[in-house]
Amino acid sequence: MAAVVVDGKAAAQRIRAEVRERVRLLREKGLIPCLGVILVGEDPASLSYVTAKAKALEEAGMTSRDLRLPADTGEDALLAHIAGLNRDPAVQGILVQLPLPSHIREDRVISAIDPRKDVDGFHPVSVGNLVLGKPGFVPCTPQGVAALLREMNVPIAGAHVVVVGRSNIVGKPLVNLLSRRDFNATVTLCHTGTRDLAAYTRQADILIAAAGKAGLITADMIREGAAVIDVGVNRVPDPAAKKGYRLKGDVDFEGAVERASVITPVPGGVGPMTIAMLLRNLAQAAEDWGAGGSKALGDKSPGDKSP
Ligand code: NAD
Numbered sequence: 001m002a003a004v005v006v007d008g009k010a011a012a013q014r015i016r017a018e019v020r021e022r023v024r025l026l027r028e029k030g031l032i033p034c035l036g037v038i039l040v041g042e043d044p045a046s047l048s049y050v051t052a053k054a055k056a057l058e059e060a061g062m063t064s065r066d067l068r069l070p071a072d073t074g075e076d077a078l079l080a081h082i083a084g085l086n087r088d089p090a091v092q093g094i095l096v097q098l099p100l101p102s103h104i105r106e107d108r109v110i111s112a113i114d115p116r117k118d119v120d121g122f123h124p125v126s127v128g129n130l131v132l133g134k135p136g137f138v139p140c141t142p143q144g145v146a147a148l149l150r151e152m153n154v155p156i157a158g159a160h161v162v163v164v165g166r167s168n169i170v171g172k173p174l175v176n177l178l179s180r181r182d183f184n185a186t187v188t189l190c191h192t193g194t195r196d197l198a199a200y201t202r203q204a205d206i207l208i209a210a211a212g213k214a215g216l217i218t219a220d221m222i223r224e225g226a227a228v229i230d231v232g233v234n235r236v237p238d239p240a241a242k243k244g245y246r247l248k249g250d251v252d253f254e255g256a257v258e259r260a261s262v263i264t265p266v267p268g269g270v271g272p273m274t275i276a277m278l279l280r281n282l283a284q285a286a287e288d289w290g291a292g293g294s295k296a297l298g299d300k301s302p303g304d305k306s307p
Pocket of ligand 1: 166170171190191192193194197210211212234272
């Protein structure tokens with residue numbers, strides 16, 4: 001039986017409606033959430049992401065402060081812009097669009113963001129909080145994946161989740177998030193050093209592909225009835241397409257749809273959820289700000305101490 005194809009756009013719309021309501025309450029108190037967005041250079045994909053984010057913010061009743069900097073901007077100049085946004089009380093969230101030009105050290109830039117405004121969840125403090133099971137900002141794509149699984153009523157507790165890809169923005173935070181006690185999955189992380197990838201993917205109740213390799217996951221690598229989440233967004237040349245390329249996921253969709261029970265399409269699956277989660281993180285940052293500082297970071301809970 002063919003899998004249920006997840007409508008990521010519809011799920012994202014539901015989350016965006018919740019965010020709009022939270023923003024309405026904030027605006028009643030005189031606080032309009034604002035995201036400081038820094039884009040260095042003119043990478044077309046980055047430009048289109050930034051434009052999509054600005055549109056989504058506006059629809060949610062939030063605003064953005066866009067800084068478009070030339071590709072030859074120096075690292076120190078960029079750090080000075082971040083310091084300005086850190087100090088600005090009208091800005092509650094900061095997003096530096098990645099990737100940055102190669103002469104700029106990404107880790108230095110991310111570490112310069114005030115963790116209370118780290119709505120991307122990439123700052124080492126946010127990463128630490130995630131690992132410790134403490135409240136804090138969780139990166140948007142992993143949060144979107146978890147929310148989609150919940151939307152689809154896919155049982156996560158006790159399930160074997162196999163994640164393919166160990167990036168700092170998708171794979172690693174997914175492993176940390178889904179192994180936390182509130183999700184309680186058993187998680188296996190596969191990467192380029194994994195011998196016999198298929199031997200692992202075939203054991204997955206939930207298979208999450210985030211490798212950035214079109215068609216890497218074929219039908220024979222999927223356990224019958226598994227839930228398959230395709231994070232990959234790959235441009236594959238297609239002369240018949242208007243833009244000369246088509247977007248494809250990491251999963252061979254046509255084959256996988258016959259084996260999985262639930263599957264996300266590309267586009268229209270995880271992508272829309274990522275933006276929705278950014279809006280949610282900004283609403284959280286603004287609420288915490290309005291409450292006089294970050295609740296998340298001021299939290300004194302002992303963290304997730306589950307054995
Ligand atoms: P990345 O290139 O930083 O990391 C990819 C990871 O996959 C690496 O850790 C590597 O070890 C692993 N990998 C690559 N080839 C492999 C193979 N053959 N076998 C096993 N592991 C392999 O990429 P990323 O930033 O994590 O993004 C991954 C994909 O997800 C990309 O296609 C990206 O465009 C997409 N993405 C989508 C969204 C979204 O919102 N939908 C958000 C972020 C990234």
